[in-house]
Amino acid sequence: MTFRTTAADYVENVSPGSGALPPRARYASSDAKSLSLNGSWRLRVSATADAEDDSFAEDGYDAGGWAEVAVPGHWVLQGDGAFGSPVYTNHLYPFPVDPPRVPTENPTGDHLKVFDLPEGWPDVSEGGFVLRFDGVESCARAWLNGRDIGEFKGSRVPHEFAVGHLLRPTGNVLAVRVHQWSAGSYLEDQDQWWLPGIFRDVTLLHRPAGSVLDFFVHASYDHVTGEGTLRVDSDVDGRVSVPALDIDVETGEAVTVPVEPWTAETPALYDGELVTEGERVPLRIGFRTVELADGLIKVNGRPILFKGVNRHEWHPETGRALDLETMRADVLLMKRHNINAVRTSHYPPHPAFLDLCDEYGLWVIDECDLETHGFVEQDWRDNPVDDDRWTPALLDRAARMVERDKNHPSVVIWSLGNEAGTGRGLTAMAEWIRDRDDSRLVHYEGDIDCRDTDVYSRMYAFHDEVERIGKGLDGGTHRRRQLPFILCEYAHAMGNGPGGLADYQRIFEAHERLQGAFVWEWIDHGIKHPELGYAYGGDFGEELHDGNFVCDGLVFPDRKPSPGLVEYKKVIEPVRIAGDGTGGTVRVTNAYDFSDLSHLAFEFSHQVDGLPTGARELTVGPLAPGQSTEIKLPAGPDGHGAEVQWTVRALLAEDTPWAPQGHTVAWGQETVAPRAPVTVAASAGPVAGERLITLGPGVFDARTGEPRTIGGVDVTGLRLDVWRAPTDNDDGASWQDDTRYGVLWRSYGLHRMRHRLDGVESGDDALTVRTRVAPAAREAGLRTVYRWTSDGTRLKLTVSVRPDGNWTVPLPRIGIRFGLASSAGHAQWFGGGPGEAYPDTGAAAMLGQWDGSIEEMQTPYLRPQENGARADVRWAELGGLRIEGDPEFWFSARRWTNEQLDAARHLTDLTPGDTVWVNLDHGQHGIGSQSCGPGPLPRYFLNAEPVEFSFVFSGID
Numbered sequence: 016m017t018f019r020t021t022a023a024d025y026v027e028n029v030s031p032g033s034g035a036l037p038p039r040a041r042y043a044s045s046d047a048k049s050l051s052l053n054g055s056w057r058l059r060v061s062a063t064a065d066a067e068d069d070s071f072a073e074d075g076y077d078a079g080g081w082a083e084v085a086v087p088g089h090w091v092l093q094g095d096g097a098f099g100s101p102v103y104t105n106h107l108y109p110f111p112v113d114p115p116r117v118p119t120e121n122p123t124g125d126h127l128k129v130f131d132l133p134e135g136w137p138d139v140s141e142g143g144f145v146l147r148f149d150g151v152e153s154c155a156r157a158w159l160n161g162r163d164i165g166e167f168k169g170s171r172v173p174h175e176f177a178v179g180h181l182l183r184p185t186g187n188v189l190a191v192r193v194h195q196w197s198a199g200s201y202l203e204d205q206d207q208w209w210l211p212g213i214f215r216d217v218t219l220l221h222r223p224a225g226s227v228l229d230f231f232v233h234a235s236y237d238h239v240t241g242e243g244t245l246r247v248d249s250d251v252d253g254r255v256s257v258p259a260l261d262i263d264v265e266t267g268e269a270v271t272v273p274v275e276p277w278t279a280e281t282p283a284l285y286d287g288e289l290v291t292e293g294e295r296v297p298l299r300i301g302f303r304t305v306e307l308a309d310g311l312i313k314v315n316g317r318p319i320l321f322k323g324v325n326r327h328e329w330h331p332e333t334g335r336a337l338d339l340e341t342m343r344a345d346v347l348l349m350k351r352h353n354i355n356a357v358r359t360s361h362y363p364p365h366p367a368f369l370d371l372c373d374e375y376g377l378w379v380i381d382e383c384d385l386e387t388h389g390f391v392e393q394d395w396r397d398n399p400v401d402d403d404r405w406t407p408a409l410l411d412r413a414a415r416m417v418e419r420d421k422n423h424p425s426v427v428i429w430s431l432g433n434e435a436g437t438g439r440g441l442t443a444m445a446e447w448i449r450d451r452d453d454s455r456l457v458h459y460e461g462d463i464d465c466r467d468t469d470v471y472s473r474m475y476a477f478h479d480e481v482e483r484i485g486k487g488l489d490g491g492t493h494r495r496r497q498l499p500f501i502l503c504e505y506a507h508a509m510g511n512g513p514g515g516l517a518d519y520q521r522i523f524e525a526h527e528r529l530q531g532a533f534v535w536e537w538i539d540h541g542i543k544h545p546e547l548g549y550a551y552g553g554d555f556g557e558e559l560h561d562g563n564f565v566c567d568g569l570v571f572p573d574r575k576p577s578p579g580l581v582e583y584k585k586v587i588e589p590v591r592i593a594g595d596g597t598g599g600t601v602r603v604t605n606a607y608d609f610s611d612l613s614h615l616a617f618e619f620s621h622q623v624d625g626l627p628t629g630a631r632e633l634t635v636g637p638l639a640p641g642q643s644t645e646i647k648l649p650a651g652p653d654g655h656g657a658e659v660q661w662t663v664r665a666l667l668a669e670d671t672p673w674a675p676q677g678h679t680v681a682w683g684q685e686t687v688a689p690r691a692p693v694t695v696a697a698s699a700g701p702v703a704g705e706r707l708i709t710l711g712p713g714v715f716d717a718r719t720g721e722p723r724t725i726g727g728v729d730v731t732g733l734r735l736d737v738w739r740a741p742t743d744n745d746d747g748a749s750w751q752d753d754t755r756y757g758v759l760w761r762s763y764g765l766h767r768m769r770h771r772l773d774g775v776e777s778g779d780d781a782l783t784v785r786t787r788v789a790p791a792a793r794e795a796g797l798r799t800v801y802r803w804t805s806d807g808t809r810l811k812l813t814v815s816v817r818p819d820g821n822w823t824v825p826l827p828r829i830g831i832r833f834g835l836a837s838s839a840g841h842a843q844w845f846g847g848g849p850g851e852a853y854p855d856t857g858a859a860a861m862l863g864q865w866d867g868s869i870e871e872m873q874t875p876y877l878r879p880q881e882n883g884a885r886a887d888v889r890w891a892e893l894g895g896l897r898i899e900g901d902p903e904f905w906f907s908a909r910r911w912t913n914e915q916l917d918a919a920r921h922l923t924d925l926t927p928g929d930t931v932w933v934n935l936d937h938g939q940h941g942i943g944s945q946s947c948g949p950g951p952l953p954r955y956f957l958n959a960e961p962v963e964f965s966f967v968f969s970g971i972d
């Protein structure tokens with residue numbers, strides 16, 4: 016009897032692989048020839064690792080019947096489902112946990128590419144040739160011209176193979192067998208779609224005799240002398256030149272000269288060249304020194320403040336296969352939104368991304384491709400990072416990251432990985448990294464005592480705890496107490512939110528030890544879908560999935576900024592512009608770490624009733640980092656009783672590589688003259704007819720007291736509204752405590768409030784409607800009185816709400832809603848804008864007159880939920896009605912009800928009806944970040960308390 020294993024041994028082997036060359040520095044180009052093997056490849060997908068023999072790798076195999084797919088790519092995102100589908104889990108392994116074994120059902124993609132060496136290429140006998148795979152998920156074995164060249168794991172790190180002895184001038188056959196699941200999958204349990212394939216570039220590199228092997232650019236900066244020291248260590252001797260610095264030295268030789276330092280704010284790069292006997296490699300050198308000094312992360316002698324994001328690689332059609340323009344789009348968007356740092360969660364990115372970070376200026380925490388989060392389900396038993404058998408695989412990953420990326424000035428911190436528990440393997444990685452590169456710091460969030468790390472790092476800590484840490488009152492080991500603190504993840508940007516950013520930022524800026532934070536996360540990983548718009552977890556019928564938890568980014572899948580990104584930009588502005596309360600003075604503070612303000616032009620304008628009166632230049636000195644100045648502003652115009660504000664903007668004075676001249680970097684606003692109170696003398700009285708009551712411009716149903724028309728405009732269903740379609744942050748995450756109000760609201764019945772009519776009273780000068788609004792099965796209710804008065808042309812509604820019974824939950828919202836005809840397609844308002852805002856997400860709402868179509872007033876969160884409220888609205892006009900608020904109100908309008916919004920699972924579930932539903936809210940509950948962090952701070956709670964608020968309606972001609 017013979018036994019056969021069900022999968023090839025290498026698939027389930029803890030080893031990182033065999034046959035690959037040692038890892039080395041990556042560079043974008045050189046004068047040695049290279050041939051991209053990207054493009055159309057043949058593909059055959061089998062259900063198991065051993066369903067087919069490997070004869071396809073043999074010379075002369077006819078793959079003519081196979082499908083054609085794009086490489087780089089994931090096969091599950093090609094072929095309209097013909098090759099299987101994506102699977103999304105947050106931390107659960109989508110297979111039984113029995114390391115290093117994987118399921119027999121192991122989708123396996125056999126890939127074939129036939130290629131010729133281009134004209135003019137060196138003879139295959141000249142020098143070496145190397146085949147490089149930049150990223151293959153999760154395990155591959157490769158053959159060239161029928162010869163096995165090796166197998167490898169480590170999806171997001173590169174692997175190179177020497178193939179010179181196998182190449183021929185024409186008709187080369189490259190065969191790659193890729194398995195979706197392997198032992199390596201246990202190390203790659205990141206919160207993302209599982210997407211097998213050759214998803215990064217495949218390249219053939221000529222390696223002439225005497226060409227560059229590995230090299231390490233050491234370029235430090237001494238902030239005391241203003242000098243940089245360059246030394247390029249190279250496995251192959253050669254010369255290093257930097258013309259702009261008059262440098263021309265041997266490799267291994269140090270040279271010190273005056274330089275402009277590299278920082279994320281001032282990314283000075285010097286072009287140089289490394290020349291060996293066989294190759295010329297262009298260098299882009301940034302001089303900077305990273306150190307841990309005085310308990311702080313310092314670059315070039317100064318502490319830095321990270322205003323960061325966590326970036327997964329994502330494209331809605333190609334998954335983690337990104338082209339250069341998509342990577343550049345990310346960097347430009349980040350720079351334009353004042354972001355200065357990226358954590359490459361949770362793996363080294365495509366190498367070109369780091370070139371862009373060097374060039375445009377972003378601090379990078381480069382994270383290793385390691386997460387074993389699913390072991391938490393078994394109390395971390397059998398965790399590979401605490402099992403010596405796996406340590407070679409961990410070290411292999413660390414080395415492939417560090418060696419590849421070590422020459423990037425933007426990389427200031429190495430991260431061992433994410434959510435992998437603790438264990439000796441991590442310590443071994445940290446030791447190896449320190450030994451290889453002592454010029455950067457080491458990070459790993461899971462190392463709570465900071466045994467192996469240089470930074471105390473946490474995720475989703477609440478505001479009060481962060482403040483305690485800032486004050487050094489958090490305790491912890493002696494070592495940890497000496498270290499700076501960062502939040503490697505905070506502000507979970509899932510759906511509407513994150514709330515509370517400004518409150519965090521205030522805390523970071525108040526305590527030196529707090530060196531900033533990284534929003535989770537940059538982009539929603541929605542997958543473009545023909546019926547659903549964008550798919551999320553579960554939409555491909557996965558047996559285990561985590562729904563829309565994969566859609567938690569600051570940009571939508573198409574990279575349109577969400578309101579969260581606009582808010583973040585405002586909260587982390589590198590220039591603070593604020594009034595002093597008098598309306599006549601502006602205080603400008605330089606909040607950069609390195610730059611002065613000479614690259615900015617300032618302008619100010621006054622606005623009357625939200626309309627600007629023309630901008631003028633404002634002179635602000637260059638101001639060193641940390642400095643402030645106060646500037647007197649010219650007197651504003653006489654608003655003749657209208658409201659007046661000033662706005663001061665800091666704009667780019669010149670074009671920069673990342674935004675044009677005139678781009679707004681920061682702004683501030685202050686009210687100089689408040690608006691006049693809204694008064695309506697109750698001079699007209701209700702006139703009762705048979706079925707209708709008339710009051711000024713209003714016509715009411717005599718039985719219900721509800722308005723039918725106002726100023727000739729049909730109005731339907733006007734009543735108190737307390738329900739909002741719970742946001743992801745309202746619903747919270749399943750592991751959160753009992754303050755998940757989205758869940759509590761529903762169990763309370765706030766989505767099914769009943770309105771009992773207690774009386775319609777037609778008095779001398781007012782029509783009064785008394786009601787009690789409450790859900791079935793509950794004693795708690797809201798006694799609600801609508802009082803209508805008029806001066807003959809305008810109609811004023813005063814709503815008084817008095818809670819009775821025992822209210823143990825805050826309210827989602829409180830205000831009124833009503834319907835208008837669908838022709839009410841466009842709105843104009845004076846208030847916060849242009850985008851949405853909620854009590855703890857309102858920093859970016861600028862006061863002014865704004866307008867937009869009803870469609871434009873919706874924020875397209877992938878899972879539909881409350882959105883689109885405009886804050887601090889003084890007046891709004893739509894559908895022939897003008898509404899003034901006393902006090903200011905929250906304004907939203909949509910072509911469906913809040914209940915329909917709540918019921919929808921995808922945007923495509925929302926279809927416009929024949930009514931535009933308008934909400935005018937006196938209050939909204941805060942948003943918070945409870946989908947993975949804290950809920951709203953108590954001051955943003957909308958508690959059930961007695962309130963009174965008014966709206967004045969009039970018809971517009």
Ligand code: GAL
Nearest residue numbers: 105206433434504535567947
């Ligand atoms: C963190 C994790 C991230 C992501 C996030 C929630 O715990 O590191 O990968 O899962 O939570 O979206």
